[in-house]
Amino acid sequence: MTVRGPVIEAQFIETMVLLTINHQSLIATKANRIVRAAQNRAVMEFGSRRAQGYDGAVYGARAAYIAGCNGTACTLADRAFGVPALGTMAHSWVQMFPSELEAFRAYARTYPDQCTLLVDTYNVLKSGVPNAIKVFREEVVPRGFRPKGIRIDSGDITYLSREARRMLDEAGFEDCRIVASNALDEYIIRDLLIQGAQVDLFGVGERLITSRSEPVFGGVYKLSAIEEEGRIIPKIKLSENVGKITNPGFKQVWRLYDRNSHKALADLITLFDEEIDENKPLEIFDPEYTWKRKTLTDFYARRLLVPIFEKGRCVYESPRLEAIRDYCRAQMGTLWDAILRFENPHKYYVDLSQNLWDVKADLLKEYSVY
Amino acid sequence: MTVRGPVIEAQFIETMVLLTINHQSLIATKANRIVRAAQNRAVMEFGSRRAQGYDGAVYGARAAYIAGCNGTACTLADRAFGVPALGTMAHSWVQMFPSELEAFRAYARTYPDQCTLLVDTYNVLKSGVPNAIKVFREEVVPRGFRPKGIRIDSGDITYLSREARRMLDEAGFEDCRIVASNALDEYIIRDLLIQGAQVDLFGVGERLITSRSEPVFGGVYKLSAIEEEGRIIPKIKLSENVGKITNPGFKQVWRLYDRNSHKALADLITLFDEEIDENKPLEIFDPEYTWKRKTLTDFYARRLLVPIFEKGRCVYESPRLEAIRDYCRAQMGTLWDAILRFENPHKYYVDLSQNLWDVKADLLKEYSVY
Numbered sequence: 001m002t003v004r005g006p007v008i009e010a011q012f013i014e015t016m017v018l019l020t021i022n023h024q025s026l027i028a029t030k031a032n033r034i035v036r037a038a039q040n041r042a043v044m045e046f047g048s049r050r051a052q053g054y055d056g057a058v059y060g061a062r063a064a065y066i067a068g069c070n071g072t073a074c075t076l077a078d079r080a081f082g083v084p085a086l087g088t089m090a091h092s093w094v095q096m097f098p099s100e101l102e103a104f105r106a107y108a109r110t111y112p113d114q115c116t117l118l119v120d121t122y123n124v125l126k127s128g129v130p131n132a133i134k135v136f137r138e139e140v141v142p143r144g145f146r147p148k149g150i151r152i153d154s155g156d157i158t159y160l161s162r163e164a165r166r167m168l169d170e171a172g173f174e175d176c177r178i179v180a181s182n183a184l185d186e187y188i189i190r191d192l193l194i195q196g197a198q199v200d201l202f203g204v205g206e207r208l209i210t211s212r213s214e215p216v217f218g219g220v221y222k223l224s225a226i227e228e229e230g231r232i233i234p235k236i237k238l239s240e241n242v243g244k245i246t247n248p249g250f251k252q253v254w255r256l257y258d259r260n261s262h263k264a265l266a267d268l269i270t271l272f273d274e275e276i277d278e279n280k281p282l283e284i285f286d287p288e289y290t291w292k293r294k295t296l297t298d299f300y301a302r303r304l305l306v307p308i309f310e311k312g313r314c315v316y317e318s319p320r321l322e323a324i325r326d327y328c329r330a331q332m333g334t335l336w337d338a339i340l341r342f343e344n345p346h347k348y349y350v351d352l353s354q355n356l357w358d359v360k361a362d363l364l365k366e367y368s369v370y
Numbered sequence: 371m372t373v374r375g376p377v378i379e380a381q382f383i384e385t386m387v388l389l390t391i392n393h394q395s396l397i398a399t400k401a402n403r404i405v406r407a408a409q410n411r412a413v414m415e416f417g418s419r420r421a422q423g424y425d426g427a428v429y430g431a432r433a434a435y436i437a438g439c440n441g442t443a444c445t446l447a448d449r450a451f452g453v454p455a456l457g458t459m460a461h462s463w464v465q466m467f468p469s470e471l472e473a474f475r476a477y478a479r480t481y482p483d484q485c486t487l488l489v490d491t492y493n494v495l496k497s498g499v500p501n502a503i504k505v506f507r508e509e510v511v512p513r514g515f516r517p518k519g520i521r522i523d524s525g526d527i528t529y530l531s532r533e534a535r536r537m538l539d540e541a542g543f544e545d546c547r548i549v550a551s552n553a554l555d556e557y558i559i560r561d562l563l564i565q566g567a568q569v570d571l572f573g574v575g576e577r578l579i580t581s582r583s584e585p586v587f588g589g590v591y592k593l594s595a596i597e598e599e600g601r602i603i604p605k606i607k608l609s610e611n612v613g614k615i616t617n618p619g620f621k622q623v624w625r626l627y628d629r630n631s632h633k634a635l636a637d638l639i640t641l642f643d644e645e646i647d648e649n650k651p652l653e654i655f656d657p658e659y660t661w662k663r664k665t666l667t668d669f670y671a672r673r674l675l676v677p678i679f680e681k682g683r684c685v686y687e688s689p690r691l692e693a694i695r696d697y698c699r700a701q702m703g704t705l706w707d708a709i710l711r712f713e714n715p716h717k718y719y720v721d722l723s724q725n726l727w728d729v730k731a732d733l734l735k736e737y738s739v740y
Contacts, residue, residue: 007466015444018419019427026422049388050586052396053425057389060422074385092593095605096377122608122737155610182611206586215585216420216576223462235465238492240525241552367492 002251002272002305003221014221023056026217027063027209032332033342034204035068037186039193042201044086045072046181047209060209066325073203082321088151088179088203094121101131108139115140116149116179124152124160125167133171149177149200157182158197165198179203185213186342222246236363242288247352249359253305256282257334259298264334266296267304270353276301284351372621372642372675373591384591393426396587397433397579402702403712404574405438407556409563412571414456415442416551417579430579436695443573452691458521458549458573464491471501478509485510486519486549494522494530495537503541519547519570527552528567535568549573555583556712592616606733612658617722619729623675626652627704629668634704636666636719637674641726646671654721 001021003010035043045064051057061077071084078085089107097103100122108115117135119128129150136147150168152160157180168176180192181203189202206212224246225234234248250272256265266284268276276282278300286292308316319327338346352360371391373380405413415434421427431447441454448455459477467473470492478485487505489498499520506517520538522530527550538546550562551573559572576582594616595604604618620642626635636654638646646652648670656662678686689697708716722730 007462011460011462015418015427016424019421019424022420023422023426048385049591050392050588051389052393052422052580052585053429054386054389055423055425056393057385058423090381091607092377092381095593095607096596120609154614206588210422210580210585212585215422215580215582218420218576221419223465226466237461237465239490244524 004250007223007226018219018221020059022217022219024059024063025219026211026215027060028067028328029217030211030213031064031067031069031204031208032328033186034184034189034202034208036332036340037189037193037342038202041199042070043068044179044201044203045069045074045205045208046203047205047207048072048074050206051209056209062321064208065321066328068325068329069204069208070201088116088149089118091118091121091153094118100127101134104131104135105139108135112140112143112145113148115145115147116151116177117147118151118153119164120152120154120160124155125163128152129164129167133167133173136173136176137171147173147176149179151179151181151203153181153203155182157199158192158195161192161198162196177201181205183207187213190342224248225250234359234363236360236367238364238367245364247287247356247360248363249356251356252303254301255304256284256296256299256301259300262334263336264348265299266349266351268301268351268353269356271355271359274353274355283354284349285357286349287352287357290357374620377593377596388589388591390429392587392589394429394433395589396581396585397430398437398698399587400581400583401434401437401439401578402698403556404554404559404572404578406702406710407559407563407712408572411569412440413438414549414571414573415439415444415575415578416573417575417577418442418444420576421579426579432691434578435691436698438695438699439574439578440571458486458519459488461488461491461523464488470497471504474501474505475509478505482510482513482515483518485515485517486521486547487517488521488523489534490522490524490530494525495533498522499534499537503537503543506543506546507541517543517546519549521549521551521573523551523573525552527569528562528565531562531568532566547571551575553577557583560712594618595620604729604733606730606737608734608737615734617657617726617730618733619726621726622673624671625674626654626666626669626671629670632704633706634718635669636721638671638721638723639726640723641729644723644725653724654719655727656719657722657727660727 045061048057051060057074058077058080061072061074061083062081065072065083071086073087075085077083093107094100094103097106104117107117117132119132122128132150140147150164152164161178161180164178177200178198179201180199183206184202184204185207192199222237223235225232225248232250236248237246239245247269252270252272252274254268254270254276256268257263258265268284282296284294284296306316308314339348415431418427421430427444428447428450431442431444431453432451435442435453441456443457445455447453463477464470464473467476474487477487487502489502492498502520510517520534522534531548531550534548547570548568549571550569553576554572554574555577562569592607593605595602595618602620606618607616609615617639622640622642622644624638624640624646626638627633628635638654652666654664654666676686678684709718
């Protein structure tokens with residue numbers, strides 16, 4: 001993102017801009033990892049009660065939906081943004097009745113068309129699933145519906161879901177879906193599926209809504225140039241920590257795609273008015289290990305920065321939520337699997353153009369007193 | 371916390387109650403660990419830009435203050451709750467000027483009485499600290515003030531702070547404080563101090579405001595009893611995961627203190643109408659490993675639950691922020707060091723009374739089909 005304006009105004013929005021982009025990028029990234037681990041099975045966002053504040057829950061649910069979740073148990077995110085609200089029964093429903101069987105019956109009579117029963121209040125295989133099958137037969141099928149599903153929220157999901165699947169199938173409910181929840185994330189979901197868990201939908205709570213494996217998204221907002229008498233003067237901030245050295249100047253960001261596979265090859269940061277000639281080979285290089293170089297051919301380039309505000313006026317039409325979600329899915333499709341790997345992923349390159357690097361090198365020399 | 375009311379009403383508030391208590395308890399816990407690591411040095415909350423949403427920043431800053439931080443860079447938390455707003459200059463201030471020296475001069479002339487200079491924009495020891503000393507001498511002291519401090523935001527804090535301390539002392543600014551920031555947490559602060567870092571104040575950002583080492587606080591809200599015709603019927607939820615089995619009934623929570631040291635010995639959960647006789651030995655036992663037993667003598671007991679709402683009316687006068695902060699400090703003082711250890715702390719016991727355990731055991735037997 002580039003913000004160009006009077007310094008006081010640009011400074012005023014710093015914290016809110018960073019907080020918004022950092023938070024929602026964080027949750028979208030985590031949610032997308034979980035959605036990918038689930039391999040075409042639906043993922044529902046269930047984390048509101050463990051979110052870091054009200055906005056954490058509501059905007060987090062929106063980000064999770066954009067990243068590929070099917071919906072959320074946060075009904076406020078439905079009201080505010082149209083994120084589909086989803087959910088199943090609660091343990092308290094089961095506990096309120098004298099017995100699990102009576103609780104299931106009352107629920108099935110109320111929602112025969114949407115009957116998903118929570119089967120782990122007492123004992124999944126000895127009580128929950130048998131009672132669910134009984135109620136599906138006695139209350140759902142006679143009303144002309146098929147049972148929707150059962151949900152398992154504790155215990156060993158692999159074992160319980162496989163046994164439950166077998167019991168449901170034997171009862172003729174092959175179409176009854178199994179929902180699993182309980183401190184899930186991309187790693188646990190991956191392992192459950194490798195072990196043959198029979199889960200059709202995942203409800204994912206605390207580890208998604210807080211991005212537990214890495215709850216910090218480290219975006220920064222740095223002064224990179226000032227304008228004096230119409231002239232842009234690039235500025236730098238140095239650091240012993242190489243990653244904290246800023247890229248000076250007024251810049252553009254490009255994504256370079258392979259012309260055949262349409263996969264993203266790298267991002268390239270250039271000076272704002274640079275052009276990229278797609279018909280010539282382009283040499284790119286690592287901005288830290290500058291001796292690591294690569295020449296691209298058969299590529300095309302797309303500018304990633306689009307104007308949002310111009311002279312204080314919003315000139316951008318915000319896409320609908322579904323369009324943002326589609327864009328996310330399409331963009332994820334342009335990344336190589338190696339980059340999407342959960343552990344030790346291949347690095348996605350974000351390089352600097354030679355022109356930008358020259359500006360940076362000059363400033364490094366000018367300000368450096370190493 | 372105990373909520374007693376019509377089930378629909380009690381259910382409606384579930385998510386917001388949990389989210390609020392989980393989030394703020396999480397941040398207060400993390401902040402208190404960091405404050406303790408700093409050993410009487412001030413800790414400032416600097417994390418807004420990395421918070422998980424607006425509420426994450428504002429309520430997080432409040433929780434951090436309650437837990438012992440001295441203030442926050444989140445000015446909205448000052449406006450909303452009176453958390454003291456604190457801060458130093460930004461890198462962008464330094465970058466906006468033709469040179470660091472000119473930036474420092476302009477700042478010192480504007481805030482001669484509150485002059486803390488950020489010395490790591492270019493090079494801490496070769497540029498930042500020498501320029502700061504020069505400006506303290508030329509702009510601050512002649513105006514009748516003493517320099518407030520310098521801030522180091524990158525690089526090796528131990529080495530840089532020790533060298534900076536030496537340079538400041540040699541220049542006669544022994545009272546000039548050194549502020550350090552840069553992805554700090556309780557572990558890094560502890561290690562910095564062990565290695566002799568000369569830091570007087572810590573600015574702690576992303577790892578505090580997201581509780582990075584554990585961003586999930588797992589409080590739950592469970593149905594534990596229903597009332598039928600004036601009779602309270604305790605309810606339980608079972609689970610293969612022992613920690614997920616609920617404690618049935620309408621309950622009270624007590625904290626038991628040693629009469630001599632005034633240290634907290636354990637918390638004890640009892641049925642609501644139970645009394646504790648402080649003059650008799652009290653046998654307590656682990657609610658999971660019930661054979662682990664201990665007899666307490668010379669103790670006193672304090673009820674932890676106080677009425678907040680009665681018949682829909684708030685009957686509780688919310689203490690002032692400073693009083694909550696004082697209460698937190700006093701309560702932390704009642705915990706043994708072993709329990710406060712960052713790694714492998716000794717377990718603080720939360721036990722059940724024999725009466726409550728009997729109710730639970732009956733329900734375990736009644737519902738269990740293991």
